[in-house]
Structures are given as structure tokens and as C-alpha cells.
Amino acid sequence: MFVLGTARSGTAALTRVLSLCGGALPPGMLGAMRGNPRGFWEPRAVNNLNDAILYRNGSTAIDPSLRLYEEGVFNAEEKAACTAEIGAFLNTVPAAPLVVIKDPRITLLSDVWFEAARLAEFDVVPVLSVRHPEEVIASIGKHMGASPELANALWLKYTLLAERHTRGLPRVFVEYANLLDDWRREIKRISAVLPIDLNTEDDGAIEEFLEQDLRNQRYCGPVREPFGMGWNSAVYDAMRSAARDDRWDQSVLDCVFEEYRASERAFRTAFEDSREHVNSMSFMFFRPSLLKLTRGVAAMAHRRRGTWA
DSSP: OEEESOTTSSHHHHHHHHHHTTOBOOSSBOOOBTTBTTOOOOBHHHHHHHHHHHHHTTOOTTOOSOGGGSTTSSOHHHHHHHHHHHHHHHTTSOOOSOBOEEOGGGGTTHHHHHHHHHHTTOOOOEEEEEOOHHHHHHHHHHHHOOOHHHHHHHHHHHHHHHHHTTTTSOOEEEEHHHHHHOHHHHHHHHHHHTTOOOOOOOHHHHHHHTOGGGOOOOOOSOOOOTTSSSHHHHHHHHHHHHHTTOOOOHHHHHHHHHHHHHHHHHHHHHHHHHHHHHHSGGGGGGSHHHHHHHHHHHHHHHGGGTSOO
């Protein structure tokens, strides 16, 4: 079982509850920190592996672009290498009916993770964590120091990819607020939809873990749109409906994804082009002092033509 979603979207709480309901966790967990005092429930080996794959392909966990999904980035050789590396990790997980693996970066690399899991003869069952974008943006800003714009772009990217890359698989959407309000109901939903056997007998440990102070960011207002495109509300409405088992329109997410991809690629190209010019030797000629001198010389040279004063 893979727990997917944006960082700070409730993936840690969901993973821990699933583990207390019978899911086995890999060894070597990332320990608790001030920003997450109850633990991340992520294997350090998975963090390191995903960081290495992203880095050698020109990306990171906080890259808002979709460069990884452009044609030619992951060629057959790179996919085979990634699959082999992930497969080596999967050989270390406990031999149990249900193994729960969580690292938000898997959302970015789900194709190779799912393929490696299948080759290792695991059944792939994704659980997607859903949370109000304003709460995620505020939490990322507080704990990672990211601007609201970057945090928003990351929420959009991770949420869209989590949904898009799990189509055709048995999957379930779980909203963080719903998990805190009634975890038994959500565990029952997961068991019914996937279907898998989850044991809720250790309810005391779960209740203690899910104390209400676990939710530091609370937002009940309308979804804000810093990019001015209506993307946040469209995506959150769809994901929230999915987490309530209501009907939702997949084509809405397709539309947002294509608009985000086109806009992101265009701005990225413009920014990269600008950066190349800034870093080139020709940039020295754009120094204000040289530009002033150049314009003065040009004025003297063209004065006779009547177009320069």
C-alpha cells in the first residue's frame, strides 16, 4: 500500500493509523522532529532513494515544474535503473500481508515505484490523502519556509499527479479532516473499497495518536486562487467529493492539469532563457553605465539623420 499526497496533507497521520490497524512498516523510519513531533513514518532509505532519482534527473521534491514528465527525460535505461534500485529496497520490507510505504516523493515517481512493486509480486494499492489547500499551504510555509505561491504550486502538482497516476488501480481517497473526525469510518471505507483486512482493535493507541492538537492548521473559508485560474477550487472540490464517495468529474482534473502544464512550461522556458542571458558574457553590456555610454555614442552617430535629438 502506497500513501500518496502532498507533504503536510495528512499522509503521516494516515500512515500511522494504517500501521496501527495491521499494516507493516519498513525498517529505518525517519524520526520525529519539531515540525512533526509524532513522526513522519517514512523510511529513510526511501527518502534517500527518491532524492537521488530526482536529483540525477534535474528535479527535487520542491520543484513545482512538470519537467520530469516531458518526453525523453525518463528513457528506458533510466527507468530500468530506477526500477532495480527500488526493487532492491522492496526486498528489505517485512514479509507481511500488508506493507504500508509512505514518502510524498513517491507521488512524483509513482510509475517506477508501481512497476518495481509489481515485479516484486506486490499488489499495488494507493491511498490518496486529501486536505484543504489553504491548510497545506500554511503548513508548508510554516515548516519549510516556502512562499504561498510555491506551496500552492506544490499542492497542485502533487495532488494532480497522485490522482492521475493511480487511475485504473484500486484506490481510495481519504480527507485528513474526516480521518480526525471519525477514523473508524475512514478505515472501514478503506477496507471496503480496496478491499483489504484492517484491524481496529488497537483503538486506544489510535485515539491517543489522533489527538485534536495534531491538526495545527484549520481553515473553513473559501478556497483562494493566487494564480487566478480557479485551479485550486476545481481540484479540491473533485478530491473532496472523491473522499466522500460522491460523484466527481475526472475531466475537470484533466483540464486543470493541461492548463497547469502549458502555463508552467511557458513560464519555465521564459525564466530559463532569461537566466541564460543573465549568465552569458553579453550580460555585461546591459550594465547601466555601459548602456548609458552606448546610447550617447549612438545619439552622436545618428544625429544627422534627424531621428536622434
